[in-house]
Amino acid sequence: MSEKIAVIGSGSWGVALAILLNTNGHEVKLWSYSKEEADLINNDRKCKFLPEVTIPEGLSCYTSLEEALEGTEIIVMVTPSSAIRATLNNMKPFIKDNQIFVLASKGMEKDTQKVYTEVIKEIFPTNVVGAISGPSHAEEVSIGIPTAVVISSEDDQTSERLQTTFMNPKFRVYINDDLLGVEMGGSLKNIIALACGIAIGLGYGDNTIAALITRGIVEISRLGVEAGAKRQTFYGLTGVGDLFVTCASKHSRNRKAGILIGQGMSVEEAMKEVGMVVEGVYAVDGAYVLAQKHSVGTPIINEMYDIIHNGKTPEEATQILMSRGKKTEF
Ligand SMILES: NC(=O)c1ccc[n+]([C@@H]2O[C@H](COP(=O)([O-])OP(=O)(O)OC[C@H]3O[C@@H](n4cnc5c(N)ncnc54)[C@H](O)[C@@H]3O)[C@@H](O)[C@H]2O)c1
Known part of the structure; x- marks a missing residue:
């Protein structure tokens, strides 16, 4: 039809x-x-x-x-x-x-x-x-x-x-x-792609990217479930699938902007250089407030918020993420 x-x-x-x-x-x-x-x-x-x-x-x-x-x-x-x-x-x-x-x-x-x-x-x-x-x-x-x-x-x-x-x-x-989950997966992954770009810009390796993707999907699904979405949605195409492509692909403008930030550009300069929509920079605000509101643990999102809004350097953010207290994985 x-x-x-x-x-x-x-x-x-x-x-x-x-x-x-x-x-x-x-x-x-x-x-x-x-x-x-x-x-x-x-x-x-x-x-x-x-x-x-x-x-x-x-x-x-x-x-x-x-x-x-x-x-x-x-x-x-x-x-x-x-x-x-x-x-x-x-x-x-x-x-x-x-x-x-x-x-x-x-x-x-x-x-x-x-x-x-x-x-x-x-x-x-x-x-x-x-x-x-x-x-x-x-x-x-x-x-x-x-x-x-x-x-x-x-x-x-x-x-x-x-x-x-x-x-x-x-x-x-x-x-x-799961309409909410489908949309949240696509919206929140851009923040983690920015973080992956920053890690690449800082000269870190595949281990760091894998850690950000894996811990990133945990944060996305925690936030999504708290907002009312289904956990399994985040392990499907809109979650892991979209997160992987955005963190790994040469086409990802969020990743590109992150690389420039990791190499020392300001967020504004990086966005201008990319010249296309960098949605992660905007999505981080809503995600950060939502996480605070629901007391959800989102350490990567929080550090991205501080880099974008509070002048924290990518090196400082990395150090904070890596020296958090001891945790169990699940
Ligand atoms: N590009 C992709 O591969 C892709 C894939 C899936 C989802 N998306 C999403 O689609 C949306 C659009 O992204 P894109 O990649 O097509 O954009 P783009 O960066 O390729 O182009 C930006 C577009 O926004 C328009 N624009 C600028 N200011 C505007 C305004 N005030 N009102 C209306 N339009 C305005 C510009 O004219 C231009 O057409 C984003 O939310 C993006 O995350 C993009």
């Missing part, structure tokens, strides 16, 4: 998903915040973030939300997380109750510590909401590299519909009924 879909956001992930959905035979409209990006897509069939890719003729990009949303049944939200609330508010006049939202952005709102499906639900309480997450770099999905992700929503029927909509022989989609 062909769906009518709006993809809201024309960064690398928005464009990769729009191409995927177009390839799957759906009618897809893209929306861009940037006229320059929209013109490049419409006139040159190019995305500035994915230079290798040619955008199919059937895909048009709009800068008007009204035009992008008109007549669509599924809305994929894929702006930087910091822009989601404002974009949703701008979409208000054009949303109908039967439109389904699918969140593809990854983040946690700084001031409310909400994940963004909760923000969508707050603004559009009667619309059904879902999320897609997992190890899926746009650079690879956009050129058809085999990828597996997870999709979740508020009801089984919608999850099955979304699974069918996104899935193809290069892009395998599993269903998970």
